[in-house]
């Protein structure tokens with residue numbers, strides 16, 4: 001923020017439905033921290049508010065859509081990506097952001113995730129990874145690390161967790177980054193870049209869930225978790241995504257950074273180019289040329 | 290002497306506001322403030338949470354980190370030109 005700009009109210013305020021505060025998130029929950037980053041990113045990215053839409057699925061993270069004073073949609077569990085895809089295709093001028101949980105995006109919504117990345121649909125997915133289905137009390141998710149305790153894995157998880165940056169990168173996502181709730185400045189910057197990126201962009205945000213994941217795994221409070229991120233994160237921009245997986249409950253190294261930033265025609269562009277080539281003058285170009 | 294000169298040169302000061310009723314007492318702001326300008330109050334808000342106080346304004350740089358971290362939108366800091374509003 002420039003020093004000339006005098007801020008008398010909380011910079012996040014203008015983007016919030018303040019009549020709904022205090023919010024429902026627990027003490028120390030990282031979701032609100034990421035909302036601070038998002039509000040600043042919205043200010044910085046230069047996109048007019050009437051051209052910005054937020055889509056969340058049902059989950060703790062999905063409440064973001066309810067608290068943001070933007071055109072926000074809180075849709076069925078697992079379906080924010082297809083909803084966002086429809087929104088973008090119907091109105092290509094919109095910047096569409098999906099803001100949701102790891103279970104919502106990668107479990108029930110996993111098929112939508114890989115296909116949106118493959119098609120390079122021009123949306124941004126901000127996926128808050130708290131390693132569990134927090135809203136429903138902590139069942140095991142496809143992101144639950146080995147040995148982590150969940151209600152449906154009382155002796156610890158034994159399935160290999162998803163390496164989501166690698167998954168979406170291999171499907172063709174053009175922007176892939178991972179940060180934690182500790183990296184507020186970097187996360188804000190990544191959100192700006194992702195929203196301004198044409199094509200499918202994906203940010204994984206590792207975030208503390210003190211009530212469910214941390215408590216059940218006896219990992220302490222939000223401060224302890226943020227300190228863990230601080231001490232164990234290693235910034236590796238351009239890292240080989242096959243090597244960024246979070247497998248153990250407490251990895252020695254949390255690899256964060258901007259892993260992918262490449263160019264590839266997005267879904268609408270590919271459709272327009274292909275169909276105008278095949279149909280010639282009969283084809284009506286969709287969206288801005 | 291050196292400190293006095295330094296204070297003289299300071300053109301900006303940090304300002305912090307707390308909205309106690311929103312606070313859930315997680316202490317994240319106090320923990321991650323780089324200068325130690327805020328501390329937890331002994332007081333409670335109406336829901337029984339301790340909230341932060343701007344105890345050492347002279348230490349604050351207005352870096353804004355407390356506001357970036359606060360999960361409850363209950364605190365925020367900014368820089369103000371010295372002399373403004375005086």
Ligand SMILES: Cc1ncc(C[n+]2csc(CCOP(=O)(O)OP(=O)(O)O)c2C)c(N)n1
Pocket residue numbers: 058059060061062076077100101102103104105128130132133134135136141
């Ligand atoms: C179709 C459907 N299946 C299951 C549910 C129950 N449900 C609600 S939230 C949720 C999990 C949310 O977990 P995640 O997406 O990781 O978000 P978090 O709450 O951790 O932020 C589930 C399974 C539902 N609402 N709808």
Ligand code: SF4
Pocket residue numbers: 024025026027028029030031060061130134135208209210211212213
């Ligand atoms: S259950 Fe976990 S993710 Fe949900 S609001 Fe509480 S701390 Fe946040």
Ligand code: SF4
Pocket residue numbers: 303304305321322323324325326327348349350351352353354355356365366367
């Ligand atoms: S603005 Fe920065 S220095 Fe001032 S109280 Fe907040 S975190 Fe501390």
Ligand code: SF4
Pocket residue numbers: 311312313314315316317318319339340341358359360361362363364
């Ligand atoms: S970070 Fe926010 S909620 Fe937590 S103690 Fe500070 S003001 Fe209160």
Ligand SMILES: [Mg+2]
Pocket residue numbers: 101102103128129130131132133134
């Ligand atoms: Mg989750």
